[in-house]
Amino acid sequence: MTTTAAPTITIAPHSAQPLPVSRLGYGTMRLPGPEVWGEPANRAEAxxxxxxxxxxxxxxxxxxxxYGQDVTNRLIREALHPYPADLVICTKVGATRRPDKSWVPYNRPENLRASIDNNLRTLGQDQIQLVHLRLMGHGPVPLQEQLEAMFEMQREGKILHVGLSNVTRPELEEGLRLGPIASVENMYSYAQRTTVQLPHGANPGGEEVLDLCEQHGIPLIPFFSLLHALPKADNRIGEIARKYQASEAQVNLAWLLHKSPVLLPIPGTSSLAHLRDNLQARDLQLSAEDMAYLG
Structure with missing residues (x-):
């Protein structure tokens, strides 16, 4: 018996302006230069x-x-503006980069407003359809104060829907008490499901909030969804890949699509060939037995 991964998902389905999208998106983080800094190595390919x-x-x-700084936003505008009517562009605020390329919080209300205004300008939009508040450690700014600033800009019409990124379970629970959370973006892949420590801080995993997202009908958007550095002793994903004559990346994405109907992977790449390869994961139907074997 095969399981069928739903081809679409709706962001904010119960709102006045729901956003239906295909269940494989594209994350632009890989487009800038090394360390997500500067112009792409191959601008034409980007x-x-x-x-x-x-x-x-x-x-x-x-x-x-x-990302860049402003590199991905400018590339999106150059490549796609005027935007197709069904295209949803999701951006993030709450962080910034220093000249030494470090990632630091930028989450005071005035910072968040400056970021939204900059995104609107660089993307060439009057309203951003979905904005994730990226949590980089609250420091002196409580989550409530950050979200209140986001909801204020939503009321002003600068933002259509507000989401959260890099959130722990308690943070998501608090966010849900404070207002409508349209989506969550956390690290999640077949091999990396729980919190992982990265050079710029801890990244909570998708598994920690997946059931809450399912309960509330909130899309969970996995970033680093192609992170699949498996222990050498665990070759299950490779076995399934050989079974279907697919790549391990495709099986990783297919696993996410079959794992839960609220998952919306956004695999990124700077290679046109890899993009095409990743998108073929939409056609890979895993069986219930495959899913049980993968775990």
């Missing part, structure tokens, strides 16, 4: 990746004005 993704049915793009 632009073509964005255009090809949309041509092949991708209508959810994930970006941030601190």
């Amino acid at each position: 632009l073509q990746i964005l255009r090809t993704a949309v041509e092949l049915g991708v209508n959810f793009l994930d970006t941030a004005d601190y």
Whole structure:
């Protein structure tokens, strides 16, 4: 028996302006230069990746004005503006980059407002459809104060829907008490499901909040969804890949698509060939037995 991964998902389904999108999006973080800094090594290919993704049915793009700086936003605008009517561009605020390329919080209300205004300008939009508040450690700014600033800009019409990124379970529970949370973006892949320590801080895993997202009908958007550095003793994903004559990356993405209907992977790449390969995961149907074997 095969299981069927739903081809679409709706962000904020019970709101006045729901956003239906295809369940494989594209994350732009890999487009800038090394360390997510500066212009892409191959600008023409970066632009073509964005255009090809949309041509092949991708209508959810994930970006941030601190990718580059502003590099991915400018590439999106150059490649795709005027935007297709069904294209959803999701950006993030709450962080910034220093000249030494470090990642630091930028989450005071005035910072968040400056980031939104910058995203609107660089993307060429009057309203951003979905904005994730990226949590980088609250420091002196409580989560409530950050979210209140986001909801204020939502009331002003600068933001359509507000989401959270890099959240622990308690933080998501608090966010849900404070207002409508449209989506969550956390690290999640077949091999990396719980919190992982990275150079710029801890990244909570998707598994820690998945059941809450399911209960509330909130899309969970895995970033680093192609992180699959498995222990050498665990070759299950490779075995399933050989069974279907697929790549391990495709099986990883298919596992996410079959794991839960609220998952919306956004695999990123700076290679046009890898983009096409990743999108073929939409056609890979895993059986119930496959899913049980993968765990």
